[in-house]
Amino acid sequence: MERKDFFKKGLVGLGSIVAIPTLISACSKEDDSVSNDDSSETTTGTTGDCILSPSETAGPFPIKTPSDLVRENIIGDRSGVALLITLTIQDQSNDCKPLAGVLVDIWHCDSKGDYSEYGGTSMQSTNYTNNHFLRGRQTTNANGQASFISIFPGWYNGRAPHIHVEILTSGAKSIRVTQIAFPKNVCDTVYATSGYNGQANTLNANDNVFSNSLEGNMLDSITGNTTDGYTLLKTIVV
Structure with a gap:
């Protein structure tokens, strides 16, 4: 689906809680400041290395029936700062070429951590x-x-901000379970808005999942x- 069509179809009826993100081509490191204007971008992950994405736990809140949650819009009745997540799945055994036709499950907590x-x-x-909010399969x-x-x-x-991801074959056999980490500066900016609980109390470096695999977990941009x-944007290698 084309990006513009995705937004047109996916954002209908969502009102003011979601708007089309502005794409800008600039880079900053995790420790750099990110402004709240229309030109903020953070790029922190690494791509093109063909290294397996870290294998991480699915628990303690995995999707119970992912086959029932095939949908692009996973917001449900939640509110918060809009986020479009685009994942690229690559096959390490095939020179990291794009892997078509596999299932991608994602799930994460709401703005209050639930x-x-x-x-x-x-x-x-x-x-x-x-x-069943904030869970979906594509x-x-x-x-x-x-x-x-x-x-x-x-x-x-006890956890730094994160998103859970599981990649499965078309027959629903699990290939890899991993998680996506966020740069602190972007989190601090979002968490200063209403509806969130303020600055996260666990840093990526102190997170028991990310402490030894942060580079592989960190989003690309x-x-x-x-x-x-x-x-x-995040590339996941399986």
Whole structure:
């Protein structure tokens, strides 16, 4: 699907919570400041190295029935800063060529740090067991890409901000489970807006998942601003 068509179809009826992110070609490091104007971009990950993406845990809040959540727009009834996620899946065994026709599952918490399909426990007091927001499945196209319309994830105690991703064969056999990390400067900018819980209390370097694999987990680039939303790009090698 063309990017412009994706937005036209995916954003209908979402009102003001999602707007088309502005794409700019500029780069900054994780420790650089990111402004709130229309020209902010952070590029931090590495691409083109054909290195397997880190294998990470799917828990403790994995999707229970991903086959029921085939959709591009995963926002549900949540609100937050708009985020378009585009993932490119590459096959290491085939010179890292794009991998078409595989399933991509993603899931992440809402702006307050809560997950759908879980809750009412010591790990998450708010009960969202009957909700399915911020979870979805797509099949990669000929370019090995799958995209999702979402919101910028929040954070919860003990974890740095992140998105979970699982790649599966067309027959739903798991190939790789990984996670995507975010640069602190962009998180700080988003978390200063209303609806989020303020600055995350766990840094990437102190996160028990990212501490030994951050370079492989870090997104490739993120562009945009808190008014128009952000676009996240990440290449995952399986």
